[in-house]
Amino acid sequence: MHDFLAPKKCKLRAHTKIHKSPFLAYKQLAGGSSGITCAKLGEAEVMAQAGISDILIANEIIGKHKAQRLANLAKYCDLKVAVDDPGNARDISSAASTAGSEVGLVVDVNMSGGGPTGEKKLEGMLNRCGVSSAEMGSELAVEISKLPNVRLRGVMGYEGGLPENPDAEEGKSLTRQALERLVRVSNAIEDRGLAVELVSCGSSTSYKVAADTPGITEIQAGSYILMDTYHHRFSPEFDYALWVVAQVISLPKPDRAILDAGGTAISGDAGLPELRAKTSGMKIVELNAEHIHVETGPGTALHRGDRLEIVPSNIDTTTCLHDNYVVTRKGEVEMLLPVAARGKFQ
Numbered sequence: 177m178h179d180f181l182a183p184k185k186c187k188l189r190a191h192t193k194i195h196k197s198p199f200l201a202y203k204q205l206a207g208g209s210s211g212i213t214c215a216k217l218g219e220a221e222v223m224a225q226a227g228i229s230d231i232l233i234a235n236e237i238i239g240k241h242k243a244q245r246l247a248n249l250a251k252y253c254d255l256k257v258a259v260d261d262p263g264n265a266r267d268i269s270s271a272a273s274t275a276g277s278e279v280g281l282v283v284d285v286n287m288s289g290g291g292p293t294g295e296k297k298l299e300g301m302l303n304r305c306g307v308s309s310a311e312m313g314s315e316l317a318v319e320i321s322k323l324p325n326v327r328l329r330g331v332m333g334y335e336g337g338l339p340e341n342p343d344a345e346e347g348k349s350l351t352r353q354a355l356e357r358l359v360r361v362s363n364a365i366e367d368r369g370l371a372v373e374l375v376s377c378g379s380s381t382s383y384k385v386a387a388d389t390p391g392i393t394e395i396q397a398g399s400y401i402l403m404d405t406y407h408h409r410f411s412p413e414f415d416y417a418l419w420v421v422a423q424v425i426s427l428p429k430p431d432r433a434i435l436d437a438g439g440t441a442i443s444g445d446a447g448l449p450e451l452r453a454k455t456s457g458m459k460i461v462e463l464n465a466e467h468i469h470v471e472t473g474p475g476t477a478l479h480r481g482d483r484l485e486i487v488p489s490n491i492d493t494t495t496c497l498h499d500n501y502v503v504t505r506k507g508e509v510e511m512l513l514p515v516a517a518r519g520k521f522q
Contacts (some may be wrong), residue, residue: 177383177400177414178207186387189213189232189376191398194491196517197501198226200401213376213396217242217249218520224253226516232282232376233257234332234396236264236305242522243267247275247325256280256329256374260306262319265326272325281326282374283313285333285361287354295357298350302336313361314368321370330374330393331365333358335382351385359391381410404491406446418501419452419485420494422468424478433478435468435486442468442486443493452485460486 181188190204193215201212201223211230214220220231230253237246237257246268249255259265259281272279286306289295295309307313313331320328335354338347355377362372378386378395380403386392399407402418422437442449444463451460457473468486472478488494495501501513 177380177397178204178209180383181387181395182208184387186389186392187394189394189396190401191215191234191379191396192223192517193219194398194402195495195501196222196515196520197513198223198228198516199513201226201228204401210394211254213398214517216521217245218522219517220255221245221249222517222520224249224255229253231255232332232374232396234334234376236260236284237268238264240267240271243271244275247271247277247279250277250279251275254280256282258282258284258305258332259320260284260286260316262316265316265320265323269323269326277325279326280329281320282329282376283307283316283320283331283361283365285313285331285358287333287335287357287377289357298338298354301338301350301354302334304334306333307361310357310360310364314364317365317370318368328365328370328372330372330376331358331362332374332376332396334379334396335377335386336379338382348385351382352389355386355389355392359389362391380407380414383411399491402491402495404446404494405450405487405489407491416452416487418491418495419487420449421483422486424470424480424482424484427478427480431472431474433470433472433482435470435484436466437468437486438464438466440465441494441497442488443490443497445493446489449486449488452487 188209189211190209191213192201213232284306286308288301288303289297338350362375375393380397380399383395383397400414403414403416420442422435424433425436426434458476461471462469503511503513
């Protein structure tokens with residue numbers, strides 16, 4: 177990812193919700209990431225306490241208590257946060273004025289469109305937070321520019337969902353349309369005489385399209401660093417770097433083995449996890465809370481105590497289940513690395 181983006185005008189802002197580890201975030205910064213992205217205020221606090229100075233929270237932070245935490249954190253780092261509502265911007269401005277800090281605000285854009293004033297809806301996109309038109313985005317930016325102790329930094333959006341389109345070329349076309357909507361919001365803000373520093377978007381599945389879309393300045397990719405089976409379908413150039421080790425605890429039938437890890441240890445929300453080793457005739461067929469069912473098939477012999485390496489379908493909802501990574505190099509354990517931002521979803 178870093179090598180691909182190095183010669184581009186568009187840079188990386190690595191999304192750390194994937195791994196929740198300041199150690200790995202520092203590795204990404206050393207590799208060329210211009211800053212980091214977090215999903216939650218609690219995650220940003222962990223990263224800032226570790227000394228990371230350039231942080232974007234790609235989510236709305238709502239409520240006076242959280243706004244005060246946000247404003248206090250902004251004393252220690254270059255902190256930016258997504259907003260899609262002038263009332264939220266005013267709350268953050270008030271909190272920052274009280275704290276004597278400055279918070280960067282980034283206009284969140286719902287690139288799927290829809291709504292009474294939005295553009296035509298793009299089917300397949302995640303339809304979540306954000307303004308739905310260039311006019312709404314520019315109006316919000318003007319309101320932000322009038323407030324004390326906050327500063328307009330740019331725009332952001334997420335084109336998630338589109339890579340699932342079965343036609344690859346159609347998927348790329350839809351992704352470009354979504355990204356162009358984000359750029360139009362940026363242009364509309366600049367037309368109002370306001371500076372736009374960041375045009376932030378993208379993922380580990382759309383990074384190539386985003387990097388070549390004029391006007392995009394940074395990509396919030398995250399899954400590439402560890403990879404899971406869901407994202408690997410769209411970006412096979414990134415190898416797996418994370419798996420759960422489980423052992424066989426029961427052989428109830430000649431063609432079935434039961435492992436001692438289940439949904440409490442490895443996520444199944446993006447489909448069943450998969451065996452890292454593609455052994456012929458052996459596959460995962462069922463996931464329970466505390467058990468994985470493996471169909472062994474003819475010619476594959478497993479024994480109680482055998483260990484298998486399981487790759488999750490979704491990293492985000494797997495790493496948050498664990499206290500530590502077991503970090504290895506060439507088959508040797510080097511350290512236990514805490515998942516330091518685990519549970520920091522407040």
